[in-house]
Amino acid sequence: MRKNIVAGNWKMNTTVSEGVKLATEVNEALNGVDAKCEVIICVPFTHLTSCKAVCGEKLHLGAENCADHTKGAYTGEVSASMVASTGADYVILGHSERRAYYGETVEMLAEKTKLALENNLKVIFCIGEVLEEREAGKQNEVVKAQLESVFSLSAEDFGKIVLAYEPVWAIGTGKTATDEQAEEIHAYIRSLIAEKYGDQVADDTTILYGGSCKPSNAKGLFAKPNVDGGLIGGASLDAESFMGIVTAF
Numbered sequence: 001m002r003k004n005i006v007a008g009n010w011k012m013n014t015t016v017s018e019g020v021k022l023a024t025e026v027n028e029a030l031n032g033v034d035a036k037c038e039v040i041i042c043v044p045f046t047h048l049t050s051c052k053a054v055c056g057e058k059l060h061l062g063a064e065n066c067a068d069h070t071k072g073a074y075t076g077e078v079s080a081s082m083v084a085s086t087g088a089d090y091v092i093l094g095h096s097e098r099r100a101y102y103g104e105t106v107e108m109l110a111e112k113t114k115l116a117l118e119n120n121l122k123v124i125f126c127i128g129e130v131l132e133e134r135e136a137g138k139q140n141e142v143v144k145a146q147l148e149s150v151f152s153l154s155a156e157d158f159g160k161i162v163l164a165y166e167p168v169w170a171i172g173t174g175k176t177a178t179d180e181q182a183e184e185i186h187a188y189i190r191s192l193i194a195e196k197y198g199d200q201v202a203d204d205t206t207i208l209y210g211g212s213c214k215p216s217n218a219k220g221l222f223a224k225p226n227v228d229g230g231l232i233g234g235a236s237l238d239a240e241s242f243m244g245i246v247t248a249f
C-alpha cells in the first residue's frame with residue numbers, strides 16, 4: 001500500500017537559527033500527535049546538518065535540489081552524496097521554480113534523479129503545468145512529457161520516487177486547484193504509471209498535491225482517492241499551519 005506524506009518545502013526562507021527553531025517546533029508538535037502520514041521537511045542545504053540534529057524518529061529530512069554531477073569543478077553546486085552525508089533521506093527534484101529560473105531540463109533532471117537514487121536518497125519529483133497550458137487544456141500533455149525524466153528508471157528504482165503534482169498557477173498564488181481538478185490529473189498520472197510499470201507499481205506510488213495547500217483546504221484534497229498528501233510551501237514555514245495540514249489526514 002502506498003504511503004501518505006506531507007512534506008514541507010521551505011524554499012529560500014529562514015536563517016539557520018530560524019530554521020532550527022521551526023524544525024524543533026514541528027518535531028515537538030509531531031511527537032504530540034498520532035500522525036496518519038509520513039512527515040518530511042525539505043530545507044536549504046545550509047540547514048541540513050543542524051536540522052538533522054533536531055529531527056526525531058517521526059520527522060524526515062530532505063534537500064530542495066542536488067547537482068547533476070558527482071563531484072569536481074562545479075563551484076557552488078551540492079552533490080547528491082553531500083546531501084546524503086548530512087543524514088537527509090529525501091531530495092526534491094524538478095520543482096517548477098528550478099525549471100523556470102535555473103533552466104532545468106528533462107535530461108538534467110533524469111541525471112539528478114539517477115545520482116540521487118545512487119546515493120540512496122528518495123526523490124520527490126515535481127511536475128505541473130503553467131497557467132497558459134492549463135487554459136489551453138494541455139496539462140496532461142505537459143505532465144506526460146515531464147515524467148520522461150523518471151520513466152527510464154527500472155520499476156525497482158521508480159518505487160523510490162514520490163511524485164508531486166504542482167500546477168504552477170497555484171503556487172504561492174492563493175489559488176488552489178479544486179479537489180476535483182487535483183483528483184482528475186492525479187488519476188491521469190497514475191494511469192500513465194500503470195501503462196509504463198503496471199497496476200501494482202501505479203497503486204504503490206505516492207502522488208502529492210502542491211500549490212497553496214493550507215489547513216483549510218487540505219482535508220478536501222486529501223480525501224480524494226488519488227491524492228496521497230501534499231508538498232507545502234508557504235504554510236510549512238509556520239509550525240502550527242504545517243501541523244494543521246499534517247493532521248488533515
Ligand code: 13P
Nearest residue numbers: 009171172211212233234
Ligand atoms: P505554496 O504552498 O506556497 O503555494 O508552494 C507550493 C510549492 O511550490 C511547494 O513545493
